[in-house]
Amino acid sequence: MSRTVRPACAADAGLLVAIDASVNIHPWNAQQFAAACGGASLNKQCAMVVEEGGRIDGFVVFSQVLDEASIYSIGVHSAQQRKGLGHLLLHAALLKMKEAGATRCFLEVRQSNAVARRLYEGNGFELDGIRKSYYPTEGGREDALLMSRCL
Numbered sequence: 001m002s003r004t005v006r007p008a009c010a011a012d013a014g015l016l017v018a019i020d021a022s023v024n025i026h027p028w029n030a031q032q033f034a035a036a037c038g039g040a041s042l043n044k045q046c047a048m049v050v051e052e053g054g055r056i057d058g059f060v061v062f063s064q065v066l067d068e069a070s071i072y073s074i075g076v077h078s079a080q081q082r083k084g085l086g087h088l089l090l091h092a093a094l095l096k097m098k099e100a101g102a103t104r105c106f107l108e109v110r111q112s113n114a115v116a117r118r119l120y121e122g123n124g125f126e127l128d129g130i131r132k133s134y135y136p137t138e139g140g141r142e143d144a145l146l147m148s149r150c151l
């Protein structure tokens, strides 16, 4: 069965909430996903999903204003990780931004998130700076790495 990446629709939002809650320590809530699914959000967030045989395995959420794009969230169901879906979702989002006229893509990632950093670095993102103690953790705070790449 082949995998496809497509824009998320309103009916997908509940599943994305569930996937995010299962893989992210600080997941988004239902309103945030509802706003990103179907393109009705005020800040023009847009979600895409990867599916195989009707089963949604992951998502990416991004936005674009003029020539600048930002990736807000990416998540793959734990049973489907390490199969290239993160790469697939990221490629699809970067292509969509580029086609819509963006020339640079920005994101933030927790310093401790080695897997996500590997995904981003492997796809050309470079470190621009560090936001000290930006994210809450169980034991305190941790830095956010600010990364970007040309499109």
Ligand SMILES: CC(C)(COP(=O)(O)OP(=O)(O)OC[C@H]1O[C@@H](n2cnc3c(N)ncnc32)[C@H](O)[C@@H]1OP(=O)(O)O)[C@@H](O)C(=O)NCCC(=O)NCCS
Pocket: 023, 024, 073, 074, 075, 076, 077, 080, 081, 082, 083, 084, 085, 086, 087, 088, 108, 109, 110, 113, 115, 116, 118, 119, 122
């Ligand atoms: C980050 C995430 C989306 C990657 O999804 P994925 O489908 O597993 O990623 P891929 O299979 O495309 O692999 C991406 C890279 O990460 C590596 N990787 C994936 N899981 C890994 C693991 N558990 N340990 C070490 N490396 C891992 C892969 O080897 C690959 O690197 P490579 O191209 O150099 O070989 C997924 O791990 C996830 O949902 N994490 C929780 C949510 C999260 O942290 N999101 C990012 C917030 S900024």
